[in-house]
Amino acid sequence: MAQSLVLITVDCLRADHVGFLGYPRKTTPVLDELAGSSTVFSNAIVAGAPTYYSFPAIMASRHPLALGRDVVGIAPEEPTIASVLSQSGYATGAFLAANPYLSPRFGYDAGFDTFNDFLGNGPPRADALKVTAASLRNRMNSYLDKACHSLGPVGGVYDELYFQYCQAIASRSGQSLDSLRRFPSADVILDEASVWLDNVGAQPFFLWLHFMDPHSPYYPKEEVLQWMAGDSIAAHALRANSYWNREDAGARRLHSRRDEVVALYDAGIRWVDSQIGRLVDKLRLHQLWDNCIFAVTADHGEEFLEHGGRYHSPAKLTEELIHVPLLMHGGKASGAEVHNEPFSQVDLAPTLLDALNIPAPANFRGTSVWAQSGKREGSGKAVIVESIATCKNPFDPQRRVGPRLLAVRDSKYKLVLDFASSQDKLFNLKNDPDELHALPASAEKPVRRRLLERARNHIAESIHSREMGQRLDAQLRDLRRECGDPVGSVVA
Ligand SMILES: [Zn+2]
Known part of the structure; x- marks a missing residue:
């Protein structure tokens, strides 16, 4: 029988907060054990950040601005990994923890027989x-x-x-x-998904779960705080979150709360990890595990003052926001392998389809990692990340159209191009992993030229290959909504 696929995406999960990529606190014991028999991508980079600039690559293998800056989400009729699998005879189910950007409004229900976004039937954030x-x-x-x-x-x-x-x-x-929690916790999502799995029958399936536990405000399950640090933090959770959210607090005061807030964020990760463990146990119990490709990744990271900010603003493409964990288990992906090359999430859907021996549609921009392996270029392989720095609420179409922020990153260097200020900054991530000191304009000229060329090709390519039909369909969908839909919330 054809293999099934489970894709888990965790909102705001940074690469350096999971045990299998070196984090010392015990946030991911289940995933750490799984990593021992998985392919781990130690350098997985999102194609855009936050959520609304990240998911077009994850689901449709497309750079987020490729259909035009005004198009957010998946275009009507645009092929996605879900639609491909549905057409290949898979049962398809999505259970997503109430992120308003991952909703039918933005096309994410395409290809799913069952789509539960936990947002209710009304407009997002009706409360x-x-x-x-x-x-x-x-x-x-x-x-x-x-x-x-x-x-x-x-x-x-x-x-x-x-x-x-x-x-x-x-x-x-x-x-x-x-x-106080704003989104359903991972156990609630998993309970619903479990009922779906019980009824999926003998067909191969594609299950997509999106967890929001590490997203702010940071209110983890109390039992997980007891596992991790005693329940003393729980008593301060409200105060810590309130401080962290203050617009007027200065850097010194925020720094004094940082450890407390990070502990709450880490507890959210640990809860997700425990629920992933529950899911793996269930799949094993039902003899589904051995015939399943299992992938876990994130849509972007989270900032805790590393560059002076909090949360995950589209105005930055710093490492804590763009470097995410990725592991795959099952089929070709089994066997304790580590890919250290930069891996763009544009390549994720084709890689997953390749693992299932299903051809990717022609308009997927990425390529399977196994198809690339013959032509690796060492540090020459550079991936692209992009966003619109000023777009903090894409529910408002007028906010979508601003200057592009673009990063080109290989395994050693990162060039960040800010089209609003016409500035570019080059970082040597090996010598300056915290990305604090841009190199002088005169330094590393050949590197700068190479990465600039890559950026230029990316922009030219995304303009030339623009699918006008999809672009127009997406614009029409937005226009229709604008006529009868109130502006939504500001969550990413
Ligand atoms: Zn997100």
């Missing part, structure tokens, strides 16, 4: 429209905030007082971490 005590408090705060900041130094004092006031209210209400 944001409800008038609650908290939202009234926010409105009042915004009014007072403006008034106080117009008075100069009083503004800072007011920020502090208001923050303390909110903390007092929150601690009085005694909210549990479960009630």
Whole structure:
């Protein structure tokens, strides 16, 4: 029988926070063990960040801006790994932890017989429209905030007082971490997927799971905090998240909270790992494991002040945001192999299809890693990452069209081109892994030229190969939605 495929994507999971890539804290014991019999890609790089610039490559092997900057998501009729497998006779199911960008609105349901995005039937974040005590408090705060900041130094004092006031209210209400969590946790997603697996029958299947546990706000399951660090952190989770989210907090104060916030983020990863363990056990129990390709990766990383920021802004393509874990188990991918070459997620879908011995559609831009192996170029292989720096809410079509931010990265160097400021910065990642000191403009000229040439070819290629039919279909879909749909939320 044909092999099945499980693809797990974890939101915000950085490569350097998983054990099998060297993280010292025990975040991924299940994956670490699995890595011993898997192909591990130690240098997997997303094609764009955050979520809405990353997933076109994962699902459709396409660079995110290739259909035009105004097109976000999968175009109608655009072939994806799900549609290819569906046409090949696979049962296809997706269970996604309420990320509004991975919804039918952006075309991600294409090719799935079962698509549960946990967003409900209404527009995303409908709760944001409800008038609650908290939202009234926010409105009042915004009014007072403006008034106080117009008075100069009083503004800072007011920020502090208001923050303390909110903390007092929150601690009085005694909210549990479960009630503060914004997305369904991995166990909830897996429970639904398990029911689907029980009913899938004898056909081969493609199961896609997307977990949001490491996404902010960082409210992990309390039991996982006990496994990792005792429950003392749970008591401070609300305060830590509130501090971390403050617009007005200076770098020194944020740094003082960083370890606490990272511990909460790591606990989210550990919970995902435990649920992956549950899934593997289930597949083994049902004799599905040995006939299954199993892949785990992330859509982007997360920043914890490494370059002065938090979360995952499209305005940066730094390593903590673009370098993600990737492991594959089963079929060609079994056997404790490590690929250290840069691996673009544009190549992920063709690689997975190759593992299943199914040809990739002609319009997939990437190539299977096994088809590339004969023509490796050492450090010459450079991958592309791109975003629109100003697009923080692609629900608003006007925000989508801004200057491009583009990075070209090989195993040693990274060139970052900022089209807004017409600046380019070259980093030597071997000597400067934290990416803090751009090389002087006069340094490494041949390298700079080579990477610039790669960037130029990428842009020319994406303009020439633009599928006008898909582009127009996607524009029409957006126009239709604009006519009757309210603007959504700002989550990535
Ligand atoms: Zn994301």
